[in-house]
Amino acid sequence: MANTISLTLDCADARLLGAFWRTALGYVDAPPPAPFRTRAEWFASLGLPADDAVDDAAWLCDPAGVGPRLSVLRVPEPKAAKNRLHIDVRVPGHGGPAERWARIRAESARLVAAGGTVLAEFDGHHIVMADPEGNEFCVAAAASS
Structure with missing residues (x-):
């Protein structure tokens, strides 16, 4: 069986970029991992630093389940060069x-x-x-x- 991939995109504004890629790809918000009912509940279980927030990320998926998942994560540093993968x-x-x-x-x-x-x-x-x-x-x- 082959491995699957998901893509992660670093950003400054996860809401903005998540909305763009949702539109561009026709993706939807990915459901939280089981057994959690919401992303906020799942995020709270991770024990991350207090300044990390669930709004600092967007998790997207292909509604048909065909394309790779896309995570959009806020990072502190700006984009510095051309993407090596696009x-x-x-x-x-x-x-x-x-x-x-x-x-x-x-x-x-x-x-x-x-x-x-x-x-x-x-x-x-x-x-x-x-x-x-x-x-x-x-x-x-x-x-x-």
């Missing part, structure tokens, strides 16, 4: 190159409205963007099967 947002659908590019551009516009920024366009292939805290990601068509 997320590719893959836009679904079929059609020719012009139709795929139109879907990529439409998704990019939707993510700009949600707080993202376009950094570069590679005409017909993908768009490099940044989330509200400058973390780079790409918008591209889903791989053909």
Whole structure:
């Protein structure tokens, strides 16, 4: 059996970035781990320092259970360089190159409205963007099967 992965994104504002990635990926808030009824109850059980707060993080998951979980955690230091690992947002659908590019551009516009920024366009292939805290990601068509 293969291992699974989850992704963790450091940030300055977990609520802001959690909301952006929830919108970008169509994810939902992940439920707390069993046997806890709420994230606050689970968080309180960890015995963390008093200045750590449950609002300093967002835990997201794919509602279909297919994609990796995403944790967004507040850290004290700012982003200092280009990401070594980035997320590719893959836009679904079929059609020719012009139709795929139109879907990529439409998704990019939707993510700009949600707080993202376009950094570069590679005409017909993908768009490099940044989330509200400058973390780079790409918008591209889903791989053909």
